[in-house]
Structures are given as C-alpha cells and as structure tokens.
Amino acid sequence: MLLDRGGSLITAVAQDARGQARNRALALERLAGRLARALEVPRVRRATKPTKASRTRRLEAKRRDAQRKRERRRPAGED
Numbered sequence: 001m002l003l004d005r006g007g008s009l010i011t012a013v014a015q016d017a018r019g020q021a022r023n024r025a026l027a028l029e030r031l032a033g034r035l036a037r038a039l040e041v042p043r044v045r046r047a048t049k050p051t052k053a054s055r056t057r058r059l060e061a062k063r064r065d066a067q068r069k070r071e072r073r074r075p076a077g078e079d
Contacts, residue, residue: 010031010035012027012028012030012034013027014030
C-alpha cells in the first residue's frame with residue numbers, strides 16, 4: 001500500500017538551516033510527514049442527489065428566465 005501511494009523511493013531534503021544537525025532533523029520531520037500522508041486512507045465519496053426542493057427551485061428559475069427571454073422577443077405578427 002505504501003509503495004503504491006508513495007513510490008519505491010521517498011526522499012526528504014532540507015537545506016534551510018545552517019547546521020547539519022538541524023537540517024537532518026528538518027528532513028526527518030518532512031519524511032515523517034510524507035509517510036503519514038502516504039498512509040492516510042482517503043475518505044470514500046458518496047454520491048448525493050439534489051433535494052426535491054432544490055430541484056423545484058432550479059426548474060422555477062429556469063421557467064422565469066425562459067419567460068423573461070420570451071418577453072424580449074419581437075411579437076410573431078410584426079416584421
């Protein structure tokens with residue numbers, strides 16, 4: 001599982017501090033963070049459906065917009 005997510009080689013490099021010991025500690029912290037992220041199990045996404053009320057609101061809005069556009073048109077008998 002770890003190989004699938006993190007790959008066969010996980011590295012961490014640190015050149016932030018002036019001392020070798022501090023850089024080594026920073027690199028180990030980063031390595032631990034990468035390993036922890038690679039071991040996390042992602043949450044399963046559950047598909048959801050829109051509620052009946054939200055579907056009704058959406059359809060009403062579509063009807064209002066269509067009516068507004070119909071009213072902007074030139075009447076059928078006029079040319």
